[in-house]
Amino acid sequence: MRPEDRTAEAMAEPAQLPAPAPPPVWTTPSFPFPSFHNPMTVRIGWLAASVATLLNMVLPYGFIIWLVAAGFFSVYLFSRRTGQSLTVRVGARMGWITGILSYVIVTVLFTLNMFALTRTSGGIAGFYREQVAKMPVRDASVDQALELLNTTSGQVMLVATFLVFMFAIVTVLCMAGGALGAKVLEKD
Numbered sequence: 001m002r003p004e005d006r007t008a009e010a011m012a013e014p015a016q017l018p019a020p021a022p023p024p025v026w027t028t029p030s031f032p033f034p035s036f037h038n039p040m041t042v043r044i045g046w047l048a049a050s051v052a053t054l055l056n057m058v059l060p061y062g063f064i065i066w067l068v069a070a071g072f073f074s075v076y077l078f079s080r081r082t083g084q085s086l087t088v089r090v091g092a093r094m095g096w097i098t099g100i101l102s103y104v105i106v107t108v109l110f111t112l113n114m115f116a117l118t119r120t121s122g123g124i125a126g127f128y129r130e131q132v133a134k135m136p137v138r139d140a141s142v143d144q145a146l147e148l149l150n151t152t153s154g155q156v157m158l159v160a161t162f163l164v165f166m167f168a169i170v171t172v173l174c175m176a177g178g179a180l181g182a183k184v185l186e187k188d
Helices: 003-012 039-058 060-082 088-119 123-133 140-148 152-185
Strands: none
Touching: 039 060, 039 088, 060 088, 060 152, 088 123, 088 152, 123 140, 123 152
16 A cells, blocks of 8 residues: 555544543532541531530539530531431430540640649649648548559549549530430421
């Protein structure tokens, strides 16, 4: 075949173009089940936990109300933002996530407080000794507890006990608020 025949033949055949790509399919974003893997859940939980911690610092005697309200508020914000109506179980899970985040904030603040107490004269034991001296009634068991705080093991026991009880209290109250929020806000 001659070179001019090839060019004439190539010109006669239409060029094969690749098939066009299908148009993009636009979907609405799905908001999955509340979990630590869902960024929206974590943001809402941090917001509710931060507000509850701030209120606990300003008005400490209402801590039960603030923690239950944090769980309720997180469910409310999640439902409003996603448009999903949460079941009581899922609401309790959202409250639990808020409780865990609240506990993290409380633990950091408690650790900073304990560190500051160890830097004062008398340390942790001296601080509690001053607090007990202000009490009108003293018991022999209180003096034994104060002596226990003079030891490292006594201080570790105090901190560990506080952290365990705070974890239980904070998470349970936030879970209760989340379950209550889901129940109140559920759509019939």
